[in-house]
Every structure is written in structure tokens, then in C-alpha cells.
Amino acid sequence: MGAVVALSMGAVLAIGGAGSVGWTLIGLSWLIGLAWVGAYFAAKRKARRADTWFVEARTNELVVALGREPTRLRWRDVRGVDVDEDRLDVVVRHASGELRVPSVWQGVGPHALAERLEDARAEERAGVSE
Numbered sequence: 001m002g003a004v005v006a007l008s009m010g011a012v013l014a015i016g017g018a019g020s021v022g023w024t025l026i027g028l029s030w031l032i033g034l035a036w037v038g039a040y041f042a043a044k045r046k047a048r049r050a051d052t053w054f055v056e057a058r059t060n061e062l063v064v065a066l067g068r069e070p071t072r073l074r075w076r077d078v079r080g081v082d083v084d085e086d087r088l089d090v091v092v093r094h095a096s097g098e099l100r101v102p103s104v105w106q107g108v109g110p111h112a113l114a115e116r117l118e119d120a121r122a123e124e125r126a127g128v129s130e
Helices: 002-016 020-048 110-129
Strands: 053-057 061-066 071-074 078-084 089-094 097-102
Touching: 053 110, 061 097, 061 110, 078 110, 089 110
Parallel strands: none
Antiparallel strands: 053 061, 061 071, 078 089, 089 097
16 A cells, blocks of 8 residues: 555656656655565565464474574573564574574564563473473
């Protein structure tokens, strides 16, 4: 809907004749409209491959698939779970480095996701110590 509005407003400005400021606004509205169209097709493409995008906190491991082969981390190898405030990514620190999980999960923000992962890690650690 936003793309239709932005593109049509650019067309209205172009038909009505515009000075240099008007043509700048026309260009911006068309760029915004095209960006929305591109975002729509990117989201549609990702939805077709929804089975390759998931985060699963299992009993003994974390499995993350970000559009490719899933990454598996055993909870005992995970050193911590943090949120990168600049990029709004969840950062899972583990023995081999770090795994960044982008906040693309509808309805779950990065802080809630980090909390859920940390809870799953704590549950596994409590189960091991018992």
C-alpha cells in the first residue's frame, strides 16, 4: 500500500509540473516506492523458504537456521547470550566464537529472544548439575 501511495504521489507531482525541489520530492517518492516493492518481494522469497529460517532451543542444544544449513550448538559450549544494542542482534557466545541471530522473528524482540535462550541454557545447566 505504501508503495502505491509513494509511486502515485510521485506521478501526481510529475504531471503537475515541479521545480527543482518538486523533482527532488518526485525522485524520493519513487525511490521509497521501489524500496517498498523490493522489500515485499524479499519478504515473499523468505516466506517461501520459511523452513530454512528458525530458532529452536532444544533440551541439550540450540539450533539456528538463517536461510541456510542449521547451526547446532550444545548448551554446554555456550558461554553467554547478549543483545547487541547497535544492531539489535542476539549474540550467542560459544567456545568457537559467536553466533549472531538477527531480530527477524515476528512478535519476539531481541531482548525477549535472548531471555528465552538464556532460560533454556539455564534449564540445561540445572539438569546437568542434578
